[in-house]
Amino acid sequence: MTVEMLNAEQISAILIISPFLAALVCYLIRVSAARSFVVLITGGVLIISAVLLIPLTPFSLSPPPFLGINIHVIVQTLDVLLLLIILYFGFKYRHIVIKALALLQIILLLYCEFFLIQNKQDNSTLYCDHLTLVMVLIISIVGAIICFQAIPYMKIHEAHWSPVKSRQHRFFLVMMMFLGAMNGLVLSNDLMIFYFFFELTTLCSFLLIGHDKTKLAIENALRALWMNSLGGALFIAAIVIIYPITGTLALQQILTPANTGAKMFMLAMALLCVAAFTKSAQFPFQSWLLGAMVAPTPVSALLHSSTMVKVGVYFILRLAPAIKATFLSQSLAIFGAFGFLAAAALAVGQSNGKKVLAYSTISNLGLIFACAGLNTSESVMAAMLLIVFHAMIKALLFLCVGAIEQRIDSRDIEDMRGLYANMPLTALITVMGVIMMIMPPFGVLLSKWMAMEAAASNLYVIFMIALGSALTVMYWARWAGTLMSDPFAGRFRPEYQPLLTWTALGSLCTGAGLLSISAPWFYIKIIAPVMSGPYFPPYTVRDGILENSFGVFAVFPLSVVAVAGFVLSVWALKRASGARIVAPYLGGAQTTEPGKFKGPMNQTIKAEARNYYLSSIFGEKKLTTWINLGAGVLLTLLLGGTL
Amino acid sequence: MTQNIAQILAGIAAGPFLGGLISGLDRILTARLQARIGPPVLQPFFDVMKLLSKEKMAVNVWQAFCAYCYLVATAISLVLFFLQSDLLLILFTQAVGAVFLVVGALSSTSPYSQVGAHRELLQILTYEPLLVLVVVGIYLETGSFKISAVFNWHEPLLLKLPFLFLALGYALTIKLRKSPFDLSTSHHAHQELVKGLLTDYSGPFLALIEVGHWYEIMLILGLCSLFWATSWFGVIMLVSITYMLELIIDNVSARMNWRWMLGYVWAMGLTLSLVNLIWLYQG
Numbered sequence: 043m044t045v046e047m048l049n050a051e052q053i054s055a056i057l058i059i060s061p062f063l064a065a066l067v068c069y070l071i072r073v074s075a076a077r078s079f080v081v082l083i084t085g086g087v088l089i090i091s092a093v094l095l096i097p098l099t100p101f102s103l104s105p106p107p108f109l110g111i112n113i114h115v116i117v118q119t120l121d122v123l124l125l126l127i128i129l130y131f132g133f134k135y136r137h138i139v140i141k142a143l144a145l146l147q148i149i150l151l152l153y154c155e156f157f158l159i160q161n162k163q164d165n166s167t168l169y170c171d172h173l174t175l176v177m178v179l180i181i182s183i184v185g186a187i188i189c190f191q192a193i194p195y196m197k198i199h200e201a202h203w204s205p206v207k208s209r210q211h212r213f214f215l216v217m218m219m220f221l222g223a224m225n226g227l228v229l230s231n232d233l234m235i236f237y238f239f240f241e242l243t244t245l246c247s248f249l250l251i252g253h254d255k256t257k258l259a260i261e262n263a264l265r266a267l268w269m270n271s272l273g274g275a276l277f278i279a280a281i282v283i284i285y286p287i288t289g290t291l292a293l294q295q296i297l298t299p300a301n302t303g304a305k306m307f308m309l310a311m312a313l314l315c316v317a318a319f320t321k322s323a324q325f326p327f328q329s330w331l332l333g334a335m336v337a338p339t340p341v342s343a344l345l346h347s348s349t350m351v352k353v354g355v356y357f358i359l360r361l362a363p364a365i366k367a368t369f370l371s372q373s374l375a376i377f378g379a380f381g382f383l384a385a386a387a388l389a390v391g392q393s394n395g396k397k398v399l400a401y402s403t404i405s406n407l408g409l410i411f412a413c414a415g416l417n418t419s420e421s422v423m424a425a426m427l428l429i430v431f432h433a434m435i436k437a438l439l440f441l442c443v444g445a446i447e448q449r450i451d452s453r454d455i456e457d458m459r460g461l462y463a464n465m466p467l468t469a470l471i472t473v474m475g476v477i478m479m480i481m482p483p484f485g486v487l488l489s490k491w492m493a494m495e496a497a498a499s500n501l502y503v504i505f506m507i508a509l510g511s512a513l514t515v516m517y518w519a520r521w522a523g524t525l526m527s528d529p530f531a532g533r534f535r536p537e538y539q540p541l542l543t544w545t546a547l548g549s550l551c552t553g554a555g556l557l558s559i560s561a562p563w564f565y566i567k568i569i570a571p572v573m574s575g576p577y578f579p580p581y582t583v584r585d586g587i588l589e590n591s592f593g594v595f596a597v598f599p600l601s602v603v604a605v606a607g608f609v610l611s612v613w614a615l616k617r618a619s620g621a622r623i624v625a626p627y628l629g630g631a632q633t634t635e636p637g638k639f640k641g642p643m644n645q646t647i648k649a650e651a652r653n654y655y656l657s658s659i660f661g662e663k664k665l666t667t668w669i670n671l672g673a674g675v676l677l678t679l680l681l682g683g684t685l
Numbered sequence: 686m687t688q689n690i691a692q693i694l695a696g697i698a699a700g701p702f703l704g705g706l707i708s709g710l711d712r713i714l715t716a717r718l719q720a721r722i723g724p725p726v727l728q729p730f731f732d733v734m735k736l737l738s739k740e741k742m743a744v745n746v747w748q749a750f751c752a753y754c755y756l757v758a759t760a761i762s763l764v765l766f767f768l769q770s771d772l773l774l775i776l777f778t779q780a781v782g783a784v785f786l787v788v789g790a791l792s793s794t795s796p797y798s799q800v801g802a803h804r805e806l807l808q809i810l811t812y813e814p815l816l817v818l819v820v821v822g823i824y825l826e827t828g829s830f831k832i833s834a835v836f837n838w839h840e841p842l843l844l845k846l847p848f849l850f851l852a853l854g855y856a857l858t859i860k861l862r863k864s865p866f867d868l869s870t871s872h873h874a875h876q877e878l879v880k881g882l883l884t885d886y887s888g889p890f891l892a893l894i895e896v897g898h899w900y901e902i903m904l905i906l907g908l909c910s911l912f913w914a915t916s917w918f919g920v921i922m923l924v925s926i927t928y929m930l931e932l933i934i935d936n937v938s939a940r941m942n943w944r945w946m947l948g949y950v951w952a953m954g955l956t957l958s959l960v961n962l963i964w965l966y967q968g
Binding site: 515600629 | 742745749754770771773777778780784787789790799800806807809810814821828829834879959962966
């Protein structure tokens with residue numbers, strides 16, 4: 043069978059089912075080489091299938107019965123099974139909340155299945171438009187790259203850190219299963235099937251956070267499980283409310299204007315919003331994501347920055363047309379902007395690298411929620427671009443921190459001082475990642491620019507975004523500077539890393555850079571088709587310049603200038619390497635030892651400086667309670683406004 | 686096309702020439718306020734030329750790289766201003782320069798550089814939101830983020846955005862490195878941090894930073910000029926009066942610490958901005 047002959051149905055099947063098969067193989071064949079081979083092959087298959095999906099979009103289809111059984115019946119059976127597994131963990135760890143939430147979900151699910159939902163045949167089960175396509179591309183390409191890097195990472199991890207004997211088969215089982223679950227989630231059009239995959243990602247997250255089996259890991263995994271189960275419970279509650287109104291669970295039919303007027307409909311939408319907030323770790327549910335940082339770094343990169351936490355924002359973007367110009371949408375915008383600001387403030391107070399990344403993720407997700415809530419063509423486009431670029435660059439940064447941590451045995455920013463001397467190439471790539479997070483003409487800033495121009499018509503939102511982005515610049519610039527600080531070790535000689543690590547870091551870094559430069563064309567090809575229904579493509583593209591009636595961003599010309607400026611600076615650097623390298627001024631007569639000077643009484647003093655973390659203002663202890671309280675108030679507003 | 690090239694060239698030239706000239710005038714006027722005669726008006730140019738002719742010395746090559754990036758980014762932001770581009774985009778480009786300056790200072794182990802760099806970050810944190818809100822105010826009034834729209838506007842923006850102009854004044858004072866906000870570095874090496882984040886920049890690299898700073902001065906003064914963009918006379922009067930006030934403030938106030946700066950400027954500046962913005966939203 044040649045590639046051209048594959049149709050949408052087959053490719054969807056490959057995208058969803060092949061990772062599950064790979065997961066099974068990883069679990070059963072416990073040979074390292076075979077497992078690596080399977081992961082590499084599956085990753086390759088996913089990448090190719092995702093690319094092949096581009097020309098086929100959009101489509102919608104209903105798969106034929108499997109072995110004579112309706113797909114819906116199979117999924118619902120699996121769903122009950124899944125909830126029973128979660129219930130089992132509730133009993134195993136004696137966690138009352140998990141038990142209660144699992145039981146509640148089982149009851150609601152059975153109620154839906156046997157009493158509520160009469161018609162199980164009516165809808166197209168899978169639906170793929172360009173919003174889905176963007177998610178599939180991220181999951182399959184970024185996800186595969188992260189899994190590649192996980193192969194060498196987990197070897198080192200197990201050899202040095204993990205206190206238990208080899209559990210790599212289990213690790214890759216869950217990682218692969220997760221990729222399948224994510225593809226299934228974004229492709230499904232049926233709320234029940236969506237819910238199943240939603241819960242499956244929760245379970246994957248729980249298993250992976252607890253991978254190292256330390257006390258802290260298990261504690262944090264349980265927290266993630268109960269918070270996400272809360273999201274699941276809200277989700278199924280929303281289904282129970284929606285079905286009597288709409289008579290269908292097909293998302294595309296639910297979101298038609300005929301339904302949106304119904305009284306209880308907005309309440310259901312609000313519940314779905316809160317479910318999305320738990321998944322995307324918005325305040326006051328952020329603590330599970332921070333706890334999740336105990337997991338091995340590929341997990342943080344895959345689940346907790348680039349894909350799983352994006353489920354919430356993806357789902358809200360799906361719902362956005364149905365809530366356009368409602369109070370719910372407005373309060374969503376304010377809630378999101380609040381999250382953006384609050385998480386940025388907390389990130390300033392952190393010196394733990396992974397925590398900075400986690401807060402930054404929460405912050406960016408908040409911005410995406412704000413854009414979805416603003417609900418204009420410009421803001422929705424900003425949200426989509428932000429999803430793409432954030433996924434790539436944050437994954438890159440997580441993988442960098444993982445590589446650094448395995449070398450220096452710390453994830454604290456202070457310990458990364460002078461990293462360039464030890465790990466020049468990794469340090470450079472990390473700095474490049476930071477630059478791509480905060481500087482034009484790169485994609486994250488392009489989307490932030492769009493978001494700000496879209497938000498300018500909402501005072502509360504733009505006010506919080508203005509403060510938040512200043513804080514964002516602060517914590518990123520501080521980190522980049524620390525990475526590149528003295529001492530410098532003469533000539534540039536890249537350090538040793540496994541080939542797969544370099545492949546992952548290199549492809550994500552150059553990929554994000556190239557995609558930034560080609561953003562105008564990416565917009566025309568992939569993003570503009572999403573702008574249908576109440577939205578329209580908000581920008582015109584001419585010579586690589588994005589422009590609308592009130593704003594202009596010369597993406598391509600600026601990229602050319604930036605590249606030219608960069609080349610010029612490197613050339614100048616080459617010339618400057620002839621410059622005499624002198625010791626920094628330390629406050630007294632220099633000694634021959636680096637970093638020491640002659641102080642009062644002729645004593646030798648070591649000069650030391652640490653970064654400002656301003657914990658008296660931005661510390662977690664200072665802020666978290668108040669921020670949670672604020673978020674709680676906003677949530678009440680959001681829910682109460684629909685009643 | 687020809688017009689665009691002319692604008693680009695004007696932008697590139699305006700920084701070093703006009704910026705340097707303003708810097709020279711600044712020094713003379715400051716001297717007169719302090720009952721001194723002061724240097725000739727071209728002194729800043731002599732300084733930069735002298736620095737350029739010195740031996741290249743750096744604490745590391747990364748710092749030298751950052752100096753170049755700072756200059757390039759500030760020059761691009763001024764060129765974008767002359768091209769009458771998008772105001773937010775200009776602010777972002779200007780921030781690139783500011784970040785590279787900080788990163789370069791952080792690459793030195795000198796505690797003076799380090800503390801200076803962190804103070805500079807706090808200064809950025811203090812003025813950035815104000816600049817964004819000023820731009821938002823301009824958008825609400827003119828309906829566009831493009832500078833071309835401001836120049837086509839029928840009345841001076843100052844009439845509708847007086848409080849935002851005051852907020853811009855705070856940002857201007859911080860950007861010009863004037864008291865009471867000259868925390869991270871000042872024009873004189875007399876503060877407790879020696880020369881703050883510039884401590885370890887020297888010779889030709891310091892010259893690059895000096896020129897970059899001129900570009901930044903021009904940009905911020907350009908932002909001020911937008912508030913009376915209906916006539917050249919208005920632009921010159923507004924900018925001159927504003928700059929004169931800056932000099933007086935510089936000379937009558939002492940340097941404060943960052944806590945005071947962050948608290949005071951955010952409280953005053955953000956309140957002024959908010960009041961003005963609410964007024965615009967209602968209008």
